[in-house]
Amino acid sequence: MTIVELLFLLLGAVVLGSALLVVTTRHLIHAALWLVVSLGALAGCYLLLSAELVAWVQVLIYVGAVVVLLLFGLMLTRAPIGPSDDLDSGNRLLAAGVAVATAGVLGVLVVRAVKDASIDLEASGARAGTAAEIGAALFRSWVLPFEVLSVLLLAALVGAIVLSRREDEALQPDQVGP
Amino acid sequence: MSLAWPALLAVLLFSVGIYGVLARRNAVLVLMSVELMLNAVNLNLVTFDVWLRDTLHTGQVLTLFVITIAAAEVGLGLAIVLLVYRNRSNIDVDRLRDLGEETGAEASQWRP
Numbered sequence: 001m002t003i004v005e006l007l008f009l010l011l012g013a014v015v016l017g018s019a020l021l022v023v024t025t026r027h028l029i030h031a032a033l034w035l036v037v038s039l040g041a042l043a044g045c046y047l048l049l050s051a052e053l054v055a056w057v058q059v060l061i062y063v064g065a066v067v068v069l070l071l072f073g074l075m076l077t078r079a080p081i082g083p084s085d086d087l088d089s090g091n092r093l094l095a096a097g098v099a100v101a102t103a104g105v106l107g108v109l110v111v112r113a114v115k116d117a118s119i120d121l122e123a124s125g126a127r128a129g130t131a132a133e134i135g136a137a138l139f140r141s142w143v144l145p146f147e148v149l150s151v152l153l154l155a156a157l158v159g160a161i162v163l164s165r166r167e168d169e170a171l172q173p174d175q176v177g178p
Numbered sequence: 179m180s181l182a183w184p185a186l187l188a189v190l191l192f193s194v195g196i197y198g199v200l201a202r203r204n205a206v207l208v209l210m211s212v213e214l215m216l217n218a219v220n221l222n223l224v225t226f227d228v229w230l231r232d233t234l235h236t237g238q239v240l241t242l243f244v245i246t247i248a249a250a251e252v253g254l255g256l257a258i259v260l261l262v263y264r265n266r267s268n269i270d271v272d273r274l275r276d277l278g279e280e281t282g283a284e285a286s287q288w289r290p
Contacts, residue, residue, distance in 0.1 A: 005179045012187040019191055019214050023198035028207070035210050042217055049184065051224045054241050058220075061245050066213065066252050073206045073256040077263045088201050089272045095200030103193035110185045117181040119229050128228060129238055137235040138242070149246055156250035163257040 004121060008048050014041040026083040032071050039063050050121055051129035184225040192218035205259045205269040209252060216248050 018038040022031050039062045046055035138146060191214055198211025220241045227237025263269050 002179065005183065008179060008183055012183065015187065016190055016194065019194045022210055022214065023194055023202065023207075028204065031207055031210060035213065038214070039217060042221065045184070045187070045221065046224055048179075049224055049228050051228065051238055051241075054220075054224055054238050054245075057242055057245055061249055062213070062217075066249055069249075069252050069256055070206060070210060073209075073259055076260055077206065077269050079206075086270075087204055087207060089203040089270075092201045095197050098200060099193045099197035102196055103190055106189045106192070107186060110189055111182050114181040114185050117229065119179045119181055119184075119225070121179060121228070128231070129235075134235055134238055134242070138239050141234050142239045145243065149243055153246065153250055156254050160253045160257040163254070163261055 004048055008045060011041045011044045011048070014038075015045065026085065026087060028074050028079040028084065028087070029071070029081065032067055032074060035070070036063055036067050039067070046129075049119070049129075053129055053131045053134045181225065181229055184221060188218045188221040188225070191215075191221065203270045203272055205262070205271050206256070208271060209255050209259070213248060213252070216244060220244055 015038050018034045018041065021034040022038060025031050025034060039058060043055040043058040043063070046052075046058060195211045195213075195215030195218060198214060199208055202208050202211060223237040223241045223244070225237075227235060227241075230237075259269050262274065
């Protein structure tokens with residue numbers, strides 16, 4: 001077992017442990033903070049897999065933006081600070097059964113399929129996932145999907161604004177009518 | 179490094195996300211669990227991109243796209259959650275039954 005493999009296993013344990021805490025903790029705010037730990041450790045896994053740019057984008061967008069958005073959502077819906085007992089619905093056992101079954105089926109399938117394969121991190125080169133490599137691929141081969149994605153972001157922005165606009169503002173033109 | 183470890187980690191992370199989506203009741207917590215599932219998919223994409231040594235870097239580029247789409251999804255999802263909260267002062271997903279069939283006592287208490 002190489003040092004990279006050992007580090008990956010440790011980071012994977014952190015990812016899984018904090019992910020379990022996200023879905024089981026009784027504190028709403030703690031769930032968002034454990035999500036930061038989980039996603040940050042996953043960024044470390046990306047670094048070990050030599051995907052540098054993806055790791056930093058993960059830190060910037062997931063840890064930076066998405067978790068802050070989620071915390072805003074929790075605050076705006078008046079999340080209680082202390083522990084709350086009604087965060088889980090009645091079908092916890094059923095959900096645990098489905099999750100264990102999924103993990104069993106997919107885990108056995110995946111491990112049997114790839115158990116002999118190994119990633120040669122040295123041969124894939126130190127430049128495999130740098131910003132220069134990914135940037136060149138993104139703006140040469142994938143520039144059209146990239147542009148389509150910007151249109152999608154614009155549509156999501158407009159949609160969020162339309163959804164969160166208050167009703168009374170929307171109704172004002174009718175109120176000045178006859 | 180053996181390919182089995184990242185693949186197994188992705189599978190387990192996905193299962194944790196499934197548990198969260200099914201067992202949680204607060205809509206924001208359900209959104210967090212969806213993020214966990216998306217991250218499991220991202221880990222798979224990066225892993226197989228590095229394993230196959232793709233010269234076009236399809237996997238990593240698609241991961242960047244998925245991260246962007248996840249950000250847009252969280253923005254829209256939270257707008258919808260806030261709208262629900264404004265209308266009925268709670269965001270428990272198992273109490274949003276207006277589109278379900280009426281089942282006696284379970285029938286929604288809220289009428290527009």
